[in-house]
Amino acid sequence: MAHEPDPDRLRALEAKLEKVKDAKAKPAGTGKDFSQAEVAWRMVIELTSGIMIGGGIGYGLDYLFGTKPILLVIFILFGFAAGIRTVIGTARDMQERQLRAQSKTKADPPAGTEG
Template identity: 35%
Template structure:
């Protein structure tokens, strides 16, 4: 069978600590040159969003929060036999949570979006004069 990794011991002339220190130095160089992975992934994900994708994401977050709130209220109404009151209250709580999620997501998308260039700007009426 072929081995996929090199598991041989270093030659007797080299000491094992030299390989470890070399590996540690390479790891430090790689970590220093690497960006924060969360920021890179966030900006790459938001850069690929078209207007349609952004709208769908915000819409589904809003609807999901409302449905989760209404579902929890409905289950509480079934268990406590309080009629539609807890469902209505939790529906409003879900609505508030949905608005908060949409505002937070939109701010995150705007923060990750590249700043507008001169070519992207639309002239105002005052600039035409």
């Protein structure tokens, strides 16, 4: 003899599960939050692209002026500096977003505490 579940209890459980899922769901319009891996890859790409662009400019100027390694090295260093500056700007932007999100969650009262 098999025990069949009580349909009323199942409906009550489903309602509780939906309530928990809705409470955990993000509100609409908050924008996309990036994972740490996505931000890390963005920073790596910014740094390497700065170095490669600087190297390309340096190589092109060396080829044009016939001063083979000098301008290549100088512009690779410039590209590295530009990449570092861009990475720092990205990190600062991500920190500001995180601080804004934290201050927003602290400013919002918890559900059910309205008086």
